[in-house]
Amino acid sequence: MKRAVVALMTAATLAGCGGRREPETVAGARAPVADWRRVATLSDRDRLRTWRTVWLDALGRARASGATRAIDAQGALFNPDHGLPDPMPPAGDYRCRVFKLGAKAKGWRDYVAYPAYTCRVSGEGPVRMFEKTAGSQRPAGRFFPLRAARAVFLGTLAIGDEARWLPYGRDSARDMAGFVDRIGDDRWRIALPQPAFDSTLDIIELVPAR
Known part of the structure; x- marks a missing residue:
């Protein structure tokens, strides 16, 4: 599985329109591209561009379905405007919860x-x-810097008992794009507008594993 993740991360430097290009290099060594715009596919750019409209619509439908109490119990998790400085989670193991x-x-x-x-x-x-190392839907990818209180996630999805991830940009149904925010002390989220399956907004909560 580790080899698959490495392959995914290298593939994150592929060009957006289905073509390929070599990864950027620094001092002759392969290195990840730090500018997400040079990595993202056109369809993922569209997803990110319409994130707020999608978020508010999905949240309104969730509340209308009777989930208001459950939503409010999560505090800042579902607030699209809540983001704190230093959005990048530090290296380590986390407990992740997925909300659709x-x-x-x-x-x-x-x-x-x-x-x-x-x-x-x-x-x-x-x-x-x-x-994400367990579960029936397992995203993997990269966090890219964006601004002081937000980062970008670009990745791809493994499903079921698949042992490998497809390279980013290979299959639009598996590609994922979203925003990363720090929403509290030792609490982060990845918000994924218009995922391919099930819902119109996925939110992954990250808290350090204890």
């Missing part, structure tokens, strides 16, 4: 909260790696 808001199809629930799973952040530089 705004169902993609009739008859599906507009608010679903899943039990916590293990996830991991690695790296100390401006670009860091993220991997």
Whole structure:
């Protein structure tokens, strides 16, 4: 699995329109591109551009479904305007909880909260790696710097018992794009507008594993 994650991270430097280009180099060594705009696909740029409209719609539908108490109990987690300085989670193991808001199809629930799973952040530089290590849907990818109170996530998704992730940019149904915010002391989130499956907004909460 580690080899698969390394392959994913290298592939994160692929060009956005389905083509490939060589990773950026620093002093002759391969290094990750720090500018997310040089990595993201066109469709993922569109997802990020419309994030706020998608977020408010999904949140409104979740509240209308009767989940207001559960949403309010999470404090700042679902507030699109809440973000603190230093959005990059430090390297380490985390407990991740996935919340899905705004169902993609009739008859599906507009608010679903899943039990916590293990996830991991690695790296100390401006670009860091993220991997969700358990569960039926497992994102992996990179955190890219954006501004003082927000970072960008670009990655891809493994499903079920798949042992490998497809390279980012290979399959738009697996590509993921979102924003990373620090929302409290030792609490972060990854907000993913318009994921391919189930919902119109996924939010992954990260808190350090104890």
